Amino acid sequence: MTIRVLVADDQAVVRDGVVLLLSSADDIEVVGEAGDGGTAVRLASELRPDVALVDLRMPVLDGAEVTARVVSAGIGVRVLILTTYADDDAVLPALRAGAAGYLTKDATSEALLAAVRDVAAGHTVLDPAVQRRLIQLLVNEPTARAAAPLPTLSTELPLAAEGLTRRQIDVVRLVAQGLNNRQVAKEMVVSEATVKTHLNHVLAKLAMDDRAALIAWAWRHGLADRSGGTDG
Template sequence: MTIRVLVADDQAVVRDGVVLLLTSAEDIEVVGEAGDGRTAVRLAAELRPDVALVDLRMPLLDGAEVTARVTAAEIGVPVLILTTYADDDAVLPALRAGAGGYLTKDATGEALLAAVRDVAAGRTVLDPAVQRRLVQLVVTDPSPTPAPGMPPEAEGLTRREIDVVRLVAQGLNNRQVAKELVVGEATVKTHLNHVLAKLAMDDRATLIAWAWHHGLADRTPND
């Protein structure tokens, strides 16, 4: 199966390099290119690619706004952010807008190709730098640290759901979580959807931050 990708970056030389890398893979086809956010939104709707690879800082609409509009359109196009930036102002709006992945341009070509494949398959990808920043946000949060033990907010979660949360907070994607727990990826996805619904959360980034804040990230299974 060929993965159809839309590439959006306002820097032509960067865009050309990304396109060259993607087309070097036998299972990936670049079906469109955009040099600004507005064009990216239009092409996403017209072409319905399997993945929209979007730069964060672009004219007309930035990557977070592109992500929000593509997600709101409900056209089934996941967005993978590829950018130089991993600061709070860049990361959080994009993830909250519904980005399926966030990768910095420090990533290797192999990591980018893997990220495209993961996002196309419905898995979430977070650059290690982004993972670290999310953890730092929790560690430096001035709110008081809860007492040891399971937080009251987690009382409605099953043991297996808590295990899934723990592994996700440690940076594992759905495939890795499934392998660790010896279950199918669909089962992991179902658990995550249930967890997000029970905790009234909208995205994986918020769940990761919550898990670290409440000490669930370093729990052993069935602790």
């Protein structure tokens, strides 16, 4: 099956290079190009590509706004952000808008092609630098972490988390803060094997392949920065 891709970047040189790379793959077809966010939204609606490869900083509409409009349109277009920026001011709005992937422009050609294929297949792709940044947002703020209660389930579940149990959401929130299985087990006062079981069930329920996809999902749906008190 051929993957149909829309490329949106306001820098013509970069856009041309990306189009050339994608066009070299037998299973990828570039069906449209956009030099600004407004054109990107319009072409996504008209062309209905499988993947929209979107830069963050563009005229008219930025990448996060393009993502939000394309995703909310419900037209089946999955957005992969390709940008220079990996800071939280850039990453979080894009993920919360519904981006299925986030890749920085220093990624290799092989990584970009693989990301397009993975996103088209329904997976979530996070650049390693982006995943580290998401974790650092909380890990590198010891004062705030010490003052705040442990992040677990509040009395009302976010709508996006319906289908997960209370304890599974506890696990997701701690994982999204960068804790490993041993640390999660210690915080929840359970065995490491129990944590692994919860994680496996969560990944299966959400149809995700790995921890990176889960962290992105947690940030996108507000589970990574909510706080409350641990309960049994």
